[in-house]
Amino acid sequence: MKSSEICAALRDRYKQPEWALFFEVGSGTGANCRRHADALAMNMYPSRGLSIVGFEIKVSRGDLKRELENPVKAEEIARFCNEWFLAVPEGLIKDDDLIPAAWGVIECKDGRIWINKKAEQLKPQPITKQFMAAVLRAAGKVDEETFHAAINQERNECYKQYEENLKSQVEMQTKRLRETLKNYEQFEQLTGEKIGAYADVEGLAERWKLATNIKQLYGKYDGIKAVLRQAERFVDSTKKIIGEETTQTKEA
Structure with a gap:
């Protein structure tokens, strides 16, 4: 003591x-x-x-x-x-x-x-x-030893708080890493694409962008089917106009 x-x-x-x-x-x-x-x-x-x-x-x-x-x-x-x-x-x-x-x-x-x-x-x-x-x-x-004891107590409390914060941060980052790895594994299973040290990340990113652009295009024009229906109506209208002009020429 x-x-x-x-x-x-x-x-x-x-x-x-x-x-x-x-x-x-x-x-x-x-x-x-x-x-x-x-x-x-x-x-x-x-x-x-x-x-x-x-x-x-x-x-x-x-x-x-x-x-x-x-x-x-x-x-x-x-x-x-x-x-x-x-x-x-x-x-x-x-x-x-x-x-x-x-x-x-x-x-x-x-x-x-x-x-x-x-x-x-x-x-x-x-x-x-x-x-x-x-x-x-x-x-x-203030007696010197009591003063130093108070400083040491405050220092120990700071260390304890730091260790608790560090432990909390490690646990949180570990949880995020596990969730990220789980997502990687699921991505590889669904796409067959391996994301490793030597993976073609640029090529994978380009393919992902292309798929995203197609999805955006599909949504913007109410789907590819809607675009196809518009094209079909245009063709039908064009054929009808051409047919009417041909009939009028023959009659003349």
Whole structure:
């Protein structure tokens, strides 16, 4: 598990309007900063004492052991807090780990957090201007890992959408190709014409145009039969005229 996943879970739990949550909060600013808390949450409800909760996020055994070997370092910021917690992946802490009695333990799994060990209520010191300046500075930052996690999530969603669109296009083009091949096979069966790599495409196109022109001509003049009937009437009329002229000549 990455620390960004725990940050995201903390953000989901300690959110507005009840809580204000900050990441990478220093004990002061400039040369006065000697220690950072991974996260700090302040309750915004006066009825709940405006309590401040500090968090140290640990995702590896080595990092956890180094923290437990020198827990006094946390006091630089824990002294301003009402509660102090270790925030870790589920199962990271072992039974033989010596957790300071005052510290609580929050575990995280699948984007959810829960309290495995309650923290003792501390007696916080009054907040100094230096510490307030550090909190305000943290308010304008987004922890880097969470930022990159958000970018990666957006990138993954874009890739997923691209893959879905690509799959849809491939399926559609494959379907069209199959339908086209089916039409080719049917055309070859009906005409006996083979459309292959060495087919006489130009000759086939000319024959197709000729057939189309005949069909258009047939439709335009109401069919070849109608044209034939007109020709027959013309011949009959011509014969009749010739016959009448012959009769008149004989009588004269």
